[in-house]
Amino acid sequence: MKDTDIQTIYQKTIDFAAEKHGQQKMPNGLPYIVHLSNVAMEAFMVHQYKQDFDLKLAIQLALLHDILEDTNLSFKELKDDFGNTVAEGVLALTKDDKLDKKDQMDDSLNRILDLSKEVAIVKLCDRITNLQKPPKKWGNAKIKKYHFQAIKIAQKLKGKNDYLDNRINKKIEQYKLYL
Template sequence: MDVQTAYQKTIIFSTIKHLESNQTITDSNLPYVIHLSNVAMEILIASNNTAHFDLLYATQVALLHDTLEDTNTTFEELEREFGFEVAEGVSALTKNDNLPKEEKMLDSLNRISKQRKEVWAIKLADRITNLQKPPKSWDNLKRIKYREEAEIILEKLKGGNEYLENRLRTKIEEYEQYLD
């Protein structure tokens, strides 16, 4: 399957799943597919700046990265539709709800670190995309913690994708404007 066909199949699947959950971008009426397509766009550009990058695989995982965490999609359903490796990548990017909140991110980063570098790239791209103007409902402490998490992501996934690491570093610096 070519990347364009995979992108179209995957974004339709993911959009339907997020619409079923009535998920929008935080504090907006914007459909969640905007976030997913932004993460995929980061991956598409990164692939042009990264040697030995499996764009087909990375595109699918990028567009699906929140389906297990935020929708009623199951691992088995992802495996049936997109294959075991894609489902495994999405699973690594999914926070474990059985853990205390303060352990979820590090647990996910540890699972990501055992995956292919494309999965590392997707986590970097996800945080790059999320380091836009923060939601109005976030107080300064939440914004500070979010930036600190971004720094942890950058440190833990160092060596995963130089292009996206540099982008994330820049976004972290730019995010300072939103802190009191």
């Protein structure tokens, strides 16, 4: 993407994501694009506190982070539209469904650590956004697993951004209410 204006990048990327995610919904019934927008908002807020990362890249990653996992868009199509850096970042944020479910998060976190800090920042923003009241259909085992994964994400990505380190740890502590 050749545009350098953050508003233009945001609009083009969110339009693309909304089209590809189509009618997909969040567990609470809202359009999925709301989740993507919330992750992008976390990235904007982080940048208010510490501008030591490329906000334009982080916004693109935030809005596209689930596109390979949840749509039929191919890596090649994503790369053709947004370039290699964005496509590789989104790929790292995507769980590899060829692996056992128990190994998918560790694999993704390891791939995230091999890339720029923006990818790690988006993973932290995503989990912070998701550490809300769990869906009613989730059982206690799933809630505990999600909490444990959040702790693992916070530990593995610690040091990528001090503001997010504090924010995710507070959200993890608050999430204990649902255990």
